[in-house]
Amino acid sequence: MPLRKSHSKSRFGCLPCKKRHIKCGEESPSCNNCTNRRVQCVYKSPHTPDDGSSRSSTSMSRSETLSGELHTARTPITVTRAQELHLMAHYITSTCETVSHGKEDMHVWQQIVPDEAIHHEFLLDGILALSSLHYAWKYRDSRLVYSEIAMNYHASALKGFRDALNCITDEKRCALFAFSVILNVLALAFPNICPTSEQSSREESVVTLIELLQGLRFIIRGQEDFAIHLAKYQPLWAPFIYPAHLPTPKPADEVAAALARLRERTNSIQSSIDAEQHRSYLAGIESLEEIFGQMNKDPTYLGQIIGWPTTVSPTLLDLFKQEDPMAQLIFIHYGALLLYTRDRWWGRNTGVRLIESLSRSVSNKHPDWVDLMQWANAAAVSVQQD
Incomplete structure (x- = not known):
């Protein structure tokens, strides 16, 4: 040789x-x-x-994993101004289309959000992180480089996002709302693109994402606030708000049956748990039922799926962090919701992997609960065969 x-x-x-x-x-x-x-x-x-003409991206001395926790220190990647221009052009001409569902919200992502980012650096970093990750997915030869760049922008954006949440003003509301959507998309996308992000479990990633989004509860309170403060983002949220006099769309029969089984199990253990815990289970199931109903009516709008983490109560989140099996069952059905994102680059395998991981955990504790996971696991198998 x-x-x-x-x-x-x-x-x-x-x-x-x-x-x-x-x-x-x-x-x-x-x-x-x-x-x-x-x-x-x-x-x-x-x-x-x-x-x-180069500048080192702000706050990029340590990269942040999908879980949101600082991982091992990385050497900062120098990004030239030409590369940043390239990433913004890629976002405007390609990436924004992958998070849009029609002409109206395409206008929001292509023009309104970039205009907003001029005044809020954390949103700009979020856009560049999303564009970098999309580029890494699209061009395999550049995957290593651009996934690293994406993680660095992600870390910088998270720092600015946390700072902005500490002092919420009317001026920041639109930027915080837009970034929250981008943050959800990034959380779904990283495990599909970056092998290093698998070092944290998918469950921990979900927990950290929800914790980050808890602050958004203080941004918008009710439909009236949406109309007042987020009017220019109306195409993103209007399809999911139903007038009180109209019935909420119902999920498909098999979904309704699966969620009914969750309710029955929740009620069967009511005597052994406290009232707040019982309420948190039922609220989580109800919010899933509403979104499954909306998806049954129009499966093209994925915004409600992306936004589900903001509806999770602190009690349910704490139970999930403690690996409570009933909370895990509810999140298994959130994984089934994520299967609707499978045809998008950012959600390709996330739902399947979340279902599989949590099902193993629940089965180890309660082998007799297999019937409660049967529908979600069958749905995961079905989409993989398509």
Whole structure:
């Protein structure tokens, strides 16, 4: 076997060359290898392109995993202004379409949200994180580089989001609302794109996402506040608000039967749990029933699925964190809701994996509860066979 030609190693080569285990010429702003292969050339700090047009993304010294908790320290990735322009162009021409469901909300994501981001850096970082992750999914040769960039923007956006939640003003409401949707999409997308995000369990990721979104309860209180403060985002929320005199859409028969079994089990253990715990179970089931009903009426609008975590009560969340089996059963059926997102790049496998993971946990504790998980698991198997 001929020996592979050796080369002197350098710590300053670009990420695509490192991934391919080839020598990088370290040319700026793009090395010859990347130029020839027509892939984005990105260097890790301390290498800085000679044209002086680069900036290290704010607060990117430590990357944040999907779970929202700071993981191991990463070397900041230097992102040039040209790359940021490229990411914004990719968002406006491609990514925004993947979170839209029609012409009206396409206008919101393509024009209104970017305009809002000019005044709120956490929203801008969220847009760039989403665009980076979509680019990583779309172009496999650039997946390593752009998934890293996405995680760094995600970390920066989360810091700004938390700061903004500490001081909510009318001026920030629209930006916080838009970012909350992006945050949900990112949470669903990361495990499908970034293998490193699997280091935290899917359940922990769901918990952290819901905890982050608890602050949104203080942004909007009732339909009147939606109309007043989020009027320009009306295409995003209007399809899910039903006049009081109209009946709420009902879920399909098999879904209604599955949720009825959950209610029966909840009521059967009522004597062994406190009243607040019982109420939290029933409220969680009711909110799922409403959204399943809306999806049965119009399965093209996924916003209500993305927004379900904001409806979860602190009590139900605490029970889920404690691996309470009844709470896990409710979240298994949230996983079934997520199956509606399977044809989107950001939700492809999330629902299936959540159902499988939680079903194993519940089965270990209560093998006799298999009938309560049967419908959700059958739905997960069915979509994988399509």
